[in-house]
Amino acid sequence: MNSASAVFLATIPSPDRGVWHLGPVPIRAYALCIIAGIVVAIWWGDRRWVQRGGTKGTVVDIAVWAVPFGLVGGRLYHVITDSWRYFGAGKDPVKALYIWDGGLGIWGAIALGAVGAWIGCRRKGxxxxxMADAIAPGIVAAQAVGRLGNYFNQELYGAHTTLPWGLEIYQRFDPGNPGIPDQSPGGIAFGHIPLADSPVHPTFLYELIWNLLVAALVVYADRRLRLGHGRAFALYVAGYTLGRFWIELMRTDDATHILGLRVNTWVSxxxxxxxxxxFVAARRRGPREEPETLRSKGDEPAEPVASSETSDRE
Known part of the structure; x- marks a missing residue:
């Protein structure tokens, strides 16, 4: 076995496609990962909400508002910051609506998702x-799951690398005409032909691992410090953006730049x-909210809260 083959075997292969078809119905890996992440966030958030003294099912009720707002906000942020992808000479503005092809900005998703959550919280009292503290680790875990969609789409990667965990990226082609290159999620990597820079840094994987570590940090700090009044959520945001800052510096895919840096680097x-x-200022608001403040009028706790210790148990 020559050295070139040894290096290839040590790398991470990319999937040959991001879309499968069940008859006429397209099954998109990116969409499945986003849906799976949402399920994780709601399930974990509801569990933490009950442990804090809230009513079971409240997170689901609020998600009915927060999730659609978040998806719209995420797409709007992407389209606004990367408008050159959809508008201008030779571009198709209709593709700005193709959310299934990838392109959700977390900043827009959190910002507009918070508006939806605020509406839901107001309705539930x-x-x-x-609520933000309860769902914080679930959100960042959902982001980790969502990054798997970038793997199937062959996007969000860094520069060429010779490290053992380098990611092989392939030339994809039109499924109906293998002679026409098509790097979209709908393309297929016939022959698994590596692109010029392959293998590359799998920055989507770096962020996935970082997000899971942030989720663990939030849970640990929340147990030890009994964070309340939005401090657990602030810790998640600080931890996530710290990682996103250095990961953005590694990425080489096309992006909008301001003063030589990617726009997401500045936002981070x-x-x-x-x-x-x-996180520092909210400490003055005192201890974590009492369980009775987390329930709507007329609601009863989903299960008895024996003590502050058991209510904190994850």
């Missing part, structure tokens, strides 16, 4: 900061600073 820096300030 529960405090938004407390600014949001990190805001999250740290909030």
């Amino acid at each position: 529960v405090p938004l900061p407390a 820096l600014l949001v990190f600073a805001g999250a740290v300030v909030y």
